Amino acid sequence: MSGNIQRIREAAAFIPADDRDTWLRIGMGIKSELGDTGFDLWNEWSQQADSYNTHDARDVWKSIRAGGKVTIGTLFHEAKANGWRDDGISRERTLEELAEERRVAEVRAAQEEAEVACQRATTATKALAIWKAATEAKGDHSYLLRKHVSPTATLREIEADEAATILGYPPKSSGEQLAGRLLVVPVKQGDRLSTLELIDGDGRKAALPGHGTKAGGYWASEPLPDGDGDGLTLLIGEGVATVLSSKKASGHLAIAALSAGNLPAVAKAMRERHPEAVIVILADLVKATGAPDPHAIEAARFVGGKLAIPDFGADRPEGATDFNDMAQQCGTKAVERAMASARAPAGAPRQTGATDAPAGDCGGNDWPEPQPLAVKVEAEPYPTDALPDAIRAAVEEVASFVKAPLPMVASSALAALSLATQAHADAKRLEKLHGPVGLFLLIVADSGERKSTCDGFFTKIISDYEEAQAEAAKPLLKDHKAAIEAWEAKRGGIKDQIRQLAKTNKPTRGMEAALRDLEHEKPEPPRIPRLLYADATPEALAYGLAKQWPSGGVVSAEAGIVFGSHGMGKDSVMRNLGLLNQLWDGKSLTIDRRTSESFTVRGARLTAALQVQEPTLREFFSRSGALARGTGFLARFLVAWPESTQGIRQINPDAPDGPVAWPHLAAFHRRIAAILEQPVPIDDDGALTPPMLPLSPEAKAAWVDYHNAIESELSSGGELYDVRDVASKSADNAARLAAQFQSFDGKGGEIGACAFEGASRIAAWHLNEARRFFSELALPAELADAARLDTWLTAHCKREGTPAVSKNRVRQHGPLRDRARLDAALQELCALDRVRIRKDGKKIAVSLNPALMGIAS
Structure with a gap:
């Protein structure tokens, strides 16, 4: 038993404990294996997380049921994914030793990745050298003559000896050395030459070595055109001769994947490059059975393409398998007819082992029109062009490196802007309508979306300012x-x-x-700027604004101040929601205490930039009931519910450490620093008295139009009726943001029409996000799950260029990890003809209705 415990401890050391979902699942696995005796092991591992809390760990452990569905296998799987190697030997090792093993594993993985990248670069360099030394391919090449095809401009030839000199070794195929004139076939990944396939006169083939240089690579009979492919037909087959014969028969551009297994990857790449093109997959026949190759069927299904199958009639010659063989046996016209007869592969023979969907699954081949999801609001792209140029450039610079959701990056920038400007200006909308410019920003996203990283980029200048002020004081x-x-x-x-x-x-x-006189002479502490609060109760935040510095902000990736804190219990939620509302409004408030000093907050300004996980927010709603919206608390937030970028945040191997310089972010920092260095208008009582920025006549007219357009949709039956609490604050938020833009540009005076136009577009985007989130939050849980899953599936399939995704991948990377909830959501989507469940042996796939991808079924 002790050996197994040590093995678990060693494996756990390789798993980061920062992600709460992972932390909980590891606890479940350990408890299922060791029972309550496993707490010390789990607690020891948990302490590597910055967010570790002893009481939280004990409470969570007590809530975990022993013998649950999550087993110790989950822990070992996670550990292996993070570099652990199970050598079957367990001995007592210190945490330091385990950390060193993990570091070594990470270094080893990085070295292997670097070696692969080096191999690929070397292969591409040699491929380019051979291509440049090669000459135009001639029609009398033995391979072309034997295949009865003509060369195209994208083929060249070179003598084998000359190629060997460039490579430093003779090219070989299956141990046999290539000889004579070699046909040079350039293999591209995207638009980049990755390797070559060399073919000699006897048909022997060799590709330049290099790990991964051929995967997804293709050869095109002519340069690929630009554009989305509207009106374009692409033929994709296995070999050079196959596609040349098909191109000759049909006249269409033809592409060779150069192996059967590469067909799906090449088809996917072409679908992404030319989404409107008609894609025809040229199937080879399996020699033994005469059935179309399963890889070709998969590729056609993968991209919603057609499948063309060679037809040799009743007596297929022995060894005849592809369209080149068919052209030689049956003639070009027969190939042309086969091209014209290409159809979607739904009725084609299926792979060996495939079975029809069992009873209860939503199978079938013909897709009806998908039924709409109730109250689903479509996401809109974030309007980066509405940001002032300097802010937009900094946001795009950070987003290109961090690869976090763009709205999250932009919100981090706006949080820093709000913190810097809120002490220096108030916004005047109309004569009797004026107030603070501080923003409340709320990102609804899973842990691991890199909000802390984004915040760090933009708030570093504010942290530096705080440190400098503390040192000077x-x-x-x-x-x-x-x-x-x-x-x-x-x-x-x-x-x-x-x-x-x-x-x-x-x-x-x-x-x-x-004594009374002396009490009035008590020295007041100096006011030292403190702007950033990572985590504090609402009352502690109010005390800091009253006693230390009257302008501050909560910038947190955990949102503990609001949604998960003890201060938001049933007994105190009403008081604390009201407190935060008053701070957003800039109103004075008094905090009465029984056992310590009471205090009054006057003229304070507050910014909030919070990230909360959706389950946490739902739990907050269940605890607070209607208070969170009934009090207008959430109405004050600019909400964003962006699509996750986890799983597609690939690092550019050419620039793994990021830009050498950050010119746009540096310019943003300089401007924020200049604003922070301005004298802060604080009166003798410690209250802020910022000057009023009025709207210019043009901006005021635009603000009135924006306000009225929203107001007209708030009544029953209006587009914004279900989010009328949020919508009613949107015009206020637009004016606040416009004042910040005006202050950032350093123009002063009235808020210009240009500043308000950009601000109103961003406020309107956030209003649409609120509609998306709150409309689904109001749905029954099963319908909300179906809506979220539908959004994820559609986005994933469009991004990956595939009409299907494995159920395991949906569960691992989609929005629903719980098996029962996922199954219920899938059944709901099946009933609406939006997805189907297909089984192929033990594999289960979720197919998306092609109409949701813009493809006719």
Whole structure:
């Protein structure tokens, strides 16, 4: 048993504990294996996370049911995915040793990746050298003559000896050395030459070595055109001779995948490059059975393409399998007819082992029109062009490196802007309508979306400003400490005198008056700017704004201040929601305390930029009931619910460490620093008194139009009726953001029409996001799950260029990890003819209705 415990400890050391879902699943696996005795092991591993909390760990462990569905195999699987190697030997190792093993594994993986990249670069360099040395391919090449095809401009030839000199070794195929004139076939991945296929006169073939240089690579009979492929037909087959024969018969551009297994990947790449093109997959026949190759069927299904199958009639010659063989046996006209007869592969023979969908699955081949999902609001692209140029450039620069969802990156930039500007201006919308410019921003996203990273890029200048101000204030703090000690000594002396007088029954009025006077002379601490609060209760935040600095913000990737804190329990939620509402409004508020000092917040300004996971937000709604929306709390937020980028955040091997310089981010920082260095208008009571920025006449007219357009949709039956609480604050948020844009540009004076136009577009985008999120939040759980799954499947299939995705991948990367909820959502989508479940042996795939991808069924 002890050996198994040590093996679990070693494996766990390779798994990061920062992601809460992973943290919980590892706990489930350990408890299923070790029972309650496993707590110490899990707790020890948990402590590597920055967010570790002893009480939270104990509470969560108690809630985990022993013998659940998550087993210890989950832990070992996660560990292997993170570099752990199970050598079957377990011995006592320290945490330091385990950390070193993990580091070594990471270094080894990085080295292997670097070696592969080096191999690919070397192969591409040699391929280019051979291509440049090669000459135009001639029609008398033995291979072309034997295949009865003519060369195209994208083929060349070179003598085998010359190729060997460039390569440093003779090219070989299956141990046999290639000889004579070699046909040079350039293999591209995207638009980049990755390798070559060399073919000699006897038909022997060799590709230049290099890991992964041929995967997804293709040869095209002519240069690929630009555009989306509208009106274009692409033929995709296995070999050079096959596609040349097909091109000759049909006149269409033809592409060779150069192996059967490569067909799906090449088809996918062509679908992404030319989404409107008609794709025809040229199947080879399996020699033994005469059935179309399964890879060709898969490729056609993968991209919603057609399948063309060679037809040799009843007596197929022995060894005849492809369209080149058919051209030679039956003639070009027969190939042309086969091309014209290409159809979607639904009725084609299926792969060996494939079975029809069992009863209860939604199978079938003909797709009806998909039925609409109730109240589904489509996502809109984030309007980056609405941002001021300097902010837009910084956002795009950071997004290109971090690869987080663009709305999240933009929200991080707006949070920094709000923190810097809110102390220096208020916005005046109309004569009696004016107030703060601080923003409340809410990102609804899973853990791991890199919000903390994004925040760090944009708020670093604010952190630097805080540190500089704290350093400069050290002498003032020392002076204050000395003044306080002197004051306390005086106070102590007076109190001693009062006690002495009282003991002898002498009058104390004079000393009491002196004590009262002294209380009014108590030295006030110097106000030192503190702008960033990572996590605090609403009351602690209010105290900091009242006593330390009247402008601040909560920038948190965990949103603990609001949605998960003890301060949002049933007994205190109403009070704390009201407190945060008043801080957003800039109103004064008094906090009465029984056991410590009461205080009043006056003229404070607050920014909030929070990320919350959807389950946490749903739980918050269930705890607070209708209060969160009934009090107008969530209505104040600019909500974003972006699509996750996890799983597609590939690192560019040419620039793994990011840009050498960040010119646009540096320019953003300089402007924020300049705003922060401006004198802050604070009165004697510590309240902010920022100047008012009015809307220019043009901006005011635009604001009135924006307000009225929204107002007209708030009544029953209106487009915004279900989110009328959020919509009613949208015009206010647009004016706030416009004032910030005006301040950032340094123009001062009135808020211009240009600033308001950009701000109103961003506010409108967030309003649409609120509609998306809150309309689904109001749905029954099963319908909300179906809507979320539908959105993810559609986006995934469009992005990957595939009409189907394995159910395992849906569960691992989609929005629903719970098996029962996923199955219920899939059945709902099946009933609406939006997806189908297909089984192929033990594999289960989810097929998307082609109409949802813009493809006719």
